[in-house]
Amino acid sequence: MTNRISGVSRRGFAKRSIAAGVAAAAAPTWTSTVFAQSSKPIRLGYVSPRTGPLAAFAEADDFVIKGYLETVKGGLKIGNATRPVEVVVKDSQSNPNRAATVAKELIVNDKVDLILVGGTPETTNPVSTQCEIEGVPCISTLAPWQPYFIGRQGNPGDPKTWKPFSYTYHFFWGLEDVIAVYTNMWEQVSTNKSVGGLFPNDGDGNAWGDKVVGFPPVLDKKGYKLTDPGRYRNLTDDFTAQINAFKNAKCEILTGVVLPPDFTTFWNQARQQGFRPKVASVGKALLFPVSVETLGDAGNNLSSEVWWTPNHPFKSSLTGLSAKQVADAYQQSSGKQWTQPIGFAHALFEIATDALKRSADAGKADAIVAAIAATDLDTIVGKVHWGQKDLPPFAQKNIAKTPLVGGQWRRAANGKYDIVITDNKTAPSIPVGGQMQPIA
């Protein structure tokens, strides 16, 4: 699927051709490339899991991309030239092999100038890896930075060998943020501080459960007792072992990073087998209202990290619209409830546009990368600024953090679920909508 936008009028084209001619007269050789470059479109590649188990992450893509192309239909002014913008969209099918293949197609066949990618480490990592070895700039999001950064190192087990990347940049939050958000939420409810951890053997699960960078050391320090029955396999249909371990440890808090179908299985089995924690803060599974709705009444007061809501006090640098206006527009055009990835998909295009405008020599990978690295932009998901001190030194170059808060799903009278922000200690600028309530 290729969306082409031509932002070049005939007169503008003629003007630029003359300008190119003048420029070329001063240059040592007159080549067609000088001429072509002024009108050649800037081509963005976009990879996301449009189909498969991760499809919910890409649900709003068409809305975002359509809106973006509308915004830049007059072309992008880069240096002295205005260049039309094209976006080439590829589907990873939620399959890491496919993600690598389509990234290669974008680079080799579509000759894109910049690749944007989102939707869990299973999508961002293969695409970023291809970009890095091909020397094509890449901006990614929708994956905590640890699985993104550490998961792409040759030997993830040995921190001494970790190296920064040259062409690939990432913005999102990290495990340290989600841990802070969760423990802040838990402190609002009186519990015995016994936590059950549900971590699968995948990119996210290994990072969250890691004894060095994950939950265990921090929980230990804050006086929580973590029961971790080990890494389970995704799409399991029996959680009896985990439920028994949690019951034996009298866990009153549940946490983890679980695929939506797995959480439905776990939560139903837990209730059947009499495991009823007071708080359940779970990543990934509870991002989307549809996955909470499948739990019926049992979904009420489940909590999750919140990266973006229509109540976030940010606005788009592209359109000037507020988070609320963007979410409303999505609900109107799709008839569906807003979801968190909308903001981040939009922000990808904000950052890309901002960087391209600042790249003196667009079309040259190194110029675009330099512009991305220098980004300091207020986007719809907050400030994105690489090279900050809120990260360990090895990750500062390639990672930028966006604010994270915590929220609880509350069921409205019409049966719909809405997320209410219940803790903002980590990002006080984002308003809270209520207090934490224990699960009934």
Place this chain on the structure above:
Amino acid sequence: MTAASPRFRMTTRTRVSSWATIGAAILTAGLAALPAVASRGLIQDLFFIFTMLCLAQYWNLLAGYAGLVSVGQQAFVGLGAYTLFAATILAGIEPLTAALLSGVVAAAMAVPTAFVVFRLRGAYFAIGTWVAAEVYRLVLAQVKELGGGTGTSLTMSVVSSTAGLDWVSMAFGVRTPAARDIVVYWAALALLVITLAGIYWLLRSRFGLALSSLRDSELTASSIGVDAFRLKVFVYILTAAGGGAAGALIFLQSARISPDSAFAVLDWTAYVIFIVVIGGIGTIEGPIVGAVVFYFLQTYLAAFGTWYLMLLGALGIVIMLIAPKGIWGSIADRFDLHLFPTRRRLVVTSTRRTGDDRQRARQSGPPSGQMRR
């Protein structure tokens, strides 16, 4: 055999096959020289076809000739791929050498695997191979040095240590990523030629006759002295080696591995079975046709996501119902066309033969049902 009878000799060769062999040699030379003129996109597409075709040929040898319907060939693709990552990242071995090592390791691992799965038969064998692949996947998901369940990426220093990159980028005047494509493309072409030539040679040898007899009736074959067990284990190990080497090349290209991607039953077994089934099982030409058809389906229809997978499934079912011998099988039957014949025929070599005799011999086919192909 020629010595036994002065008037007849046995051959598998036909005039068509002689031309086909010459054609194949020219095509191979052409493909080897192709990077000089072709675009990177074409080189990458051909790499995809070559590697899938290798896997398809091995599965065809297993299922079409040895009667071993395995749905666990991803075990060896995955083992080969992980061997490549371990050898290059942890031991610093050059990637192409590591790919050879991958074949060796996959073959070595096939021995204990065979010990387990060969106790099972038919459908149980198929499920057993799948289980074995899952076991390997779960084990490798525990290896922290290779990223556990998260997986890991080949670093820049590893991919740029591939042999011959400097030479290729100088000779063809291309950037290093394009040079890497070319080197890996040649490696895949070499693997494909070895695979095709090896399998063709194998099937025309005594060994191939034994395999064909095994395919037609294991009981009969055993009763006339074919050691079925040894033969099957040999084929199983051989295909494991090939699958491991192909897996190493595939993942050298994608540069990213995780247990789910390396041991993907859909990518490395289901698609491969699809290729063999639509192309024509039990022939060498069939998987070639199948791989090309699959490539075009994937190129033009993969954008339809789930519908594409449903279409592949539906197409597979339709072909199995209306043309169980696949596309090539149907063509071969209709026109009696065999580019790489493995069927043994008697040819009259008497001095009194005439042109008519020779033609009759060519058309007469095999002397008895048991000896077909």
